[in-house]
Amino acid sequence: MLVPALVGLAFLVLPVVAVLLRTPWAALPHQLARSEVLESLRLSLVSATLATTLCLLLGVPLAWVLARSELRGRGLVRALVTVPLVLPPVVDGVALLLLLGRRGVLGQYLDAWFGISLPFSTAAVVIAEAFVAMPFLVISVEGALRAADRRYDDAAATLGASRWLTFRRVTLPLVAPGVAAGAALSFARALGEFGATITFAGSFPGVTRTMPLSVYLALETDPDAAVVLSVVLLVVSVLVLATLRGRWLSGVPR
Amino acid sequence: MRLHAACTARPRLAQRARATRPARVASAMIGLACALSMAACAGGGSPGPVSSPGAGGPAPAGASPHLSGTVTVFAAASLTGTFTALGHAFEAAHPGTTVRFSFAGSSALAQQILAGAPVDVFAAASPETMALVTGAAPTGREVPVVFARNRLEIAVPAGNPGRVTGLVDLTRPALRVALCAPQVPCGAAxxxxxxxxxxxxxxxxxxxxxxxxxxxxELGEVDAGLVYRTDVIAGGDAVRGIDFPQSSAAVTEDPIVALPDAPNAAAAQAFVDLVRSAQGRAVLAAAGFDVG
Known part of the structure; x- marks a missing residue:
């Protein structure tokens, strides 16, 4: 058991170690001081945070319906929820363009009625990230809801609490670790999102060019800069995730 | 038979008399004749005539130039359509040969060749990339030749919703415009x-x-973009191209070379000849390349 576990860990960690070994550390401060780098780092953090918020607002209710309701065809719904996970991200981006693009199924009305055009905007980045990240949250929260003891909910209901009050004061606190884990996963996925973003939102400095897009573009001309940018993204994601999970999961009974 | 002897002798001839124009014309004519005979041999043993652009005359009697094996061709991604078609033509003309392609960004391909990939023919999207492989001043058979040129065009969606007429329209902030990033070749152009x-x-x-x-x-998400002429043609009915005079400021050149240490040297040279033949030029011109 231990040997395959170690191999598994090495498989996940060694590529990252290789990046660190090949990092031109001396260039790091210089790269970090570049305004484009700071700009895309800020854009990445803001858009990933907004995308995670969107995932929470829409994903938690969806997970609750999947776990608690007696709807027919829940199996099908659950399979549909995972579709964005299965599709290659570039296809996710094309799908979003075909739906929300200027000539998209819905997008043409957004444009004609409200003058809203999503592609090439920061909103498009958030939508692309939320689209690929939400399945992680839904799956994680649904698992937590299924594992939670429903008798607490029943007890609250017999004491006269409404459904919404029960959900807010009993169910949600019980599954908080699952929600936190799902949110952390979604945030990580959103932060690293590349294919759907570049397809649906394009790439323009300060508006839609997030860190992963900057890394890919830097590979074209300056592989060293690409490695440094990757390390920056890596460090920021590890820091954010460690903080999030540490804060949210502390005090949780094990 | 004599034609085929000329085909194999051609590289040396071309090498010796590279600088003089008549020799180049002669060499090109021999190349054309080689292509014709290749097309003529396409049927192998079958008696029927072989139809092929460029093969107008009667088929000269003769065996195939004894080409066999695999020809490995590394070519810029922009050549995917044209070279795939020419690869089929080559295999048809030389039964027993297989053309294997690797299409990718030419600088990535150049790195692979420098790292020792066993490659017969390299076609790059710029002379600079080619120079990475052949050196700045190649000699002998390594001399790459430019076989196609490409230039930028304004691409607009069918119907031209932004009423774009020229380059100046791409400066209007109200218009949705897509360009390549300046870090990549089309953006530099x-x-x-x-x-x-x-x-x-x-x-x-x-x-x-x-x-x-x-x-x-194509999706109509932008009102205009700058792409190569070949891309406008590849876009079909969804895209319209608008030529503009300043495109001459950034004409790209695609050079090709049969690499000196090609594992299959004879077939490598034959493939280069096919690309430069009337048939090859017709295929490239149909795709929007400038072969004049």
Whole structure:
């Protein structure tokens, strides 16, 4: 058991170690001081945070319906929820363009009625990230809801609490670790999102060019800069995730 | 038989008399004759005539030039369609041969060749990339020749919703415009034409490669994009191309070479000859390349 576990860990960690070994550390401060780098780092953090918020607002209710309701065809719904996970991200981006693009199924009305055009905007980045990240949250929260003891909910209901009050004061606190884990996963996925973003939102400095897009573009001309940018993204994601999970999961009974 | 002897002798002839124009013409004519005979041999043993662009005359009697085995061709991604078609033509003309392609960004291909990939033919999207492989001043058979040129065109969606007529429209902030990022070749070319026109573009997105720009035009997400002429043609009915005078400021050149240490040297040279033949030029011209 231990040997395959170690191999598994090495498989996940060694590529990252290789990046660190090949990092031109001396260039790091210089790269970090570049305004484009700071700009895309800020854009990445803001858009990933907004995308995670969107995932929470829409994903938690969806997970609750999947776990608690007696709807027919829940199996099908659950399979549909995972579709964005299965599709290659570039296809996710094309799908979003075909739906929300200027000539998209819905997008043409957004444009004609409200003058809203999503592609090439920061909103498009958030939508692309939320689209690929939400399945992680839904799956994680649904698992937590299924594992939670429903008798607490029943007890609250017999004491006269409404459904919404029960959900807010009993169910949600019980599954908080699952929600936190799902949110952390979604945030990580959103932060690293590349294919759907570049397809649906394009790439323009300060508006839609997030860190992963900057890394890919830097590979074209300056592989060293690409490695440094990757390390920056890596460090920021590890820091954010460690903080999030540490804060949210502390005090949780094990 | 004599034609085929000329085919095999050709590289040396071309090498010796490289500088003189009549020799070059002669060499080109021999190349053309080789292509004709190749097309003529396409049927192998079958008696029926072989139809092929460029093969107008009666088929000269003769065996195939004894080419066999695999020809490995590394070619710039922009050549995918044309070279795939020429590869089929080559295999038909030389039964027993297989043309194996690797299409990718030419600088990535150049790195692979330098790292020792066993390659017979290299076709790059720029002389600079080719120089990475052949050196700045190649001699002998290594001399790459430019076989096609490409230039930028404004691509607009069918119906031209932004009423684009020229390069100046791409400076209008109200218009949705996609360009390549300046870090990639098509973006550098775009920068050159805007500089030549004295204009500052107002792009909404700077894409990673030219196909991404084309996709955004095809889907109607942008009102205009700058792509290569060949991309406009590849876009079919969904895209319209608008020529502009400043495009001459950034003409790309595609060189090809049979590599000196090609594992299958004879077939490598034959493939290069096919690309430069009337048949090859017809295929390239149909795709929008300038072969004149």
């Amino acid at each position: 775009a920068a050159a034409v805007f500089a030549a026109a004295g204009l500052t573009p107002a792009p909404d997105t700077l894409e990673q490669d030219v196909k991404a720009v084309l996709t955004k035009v």
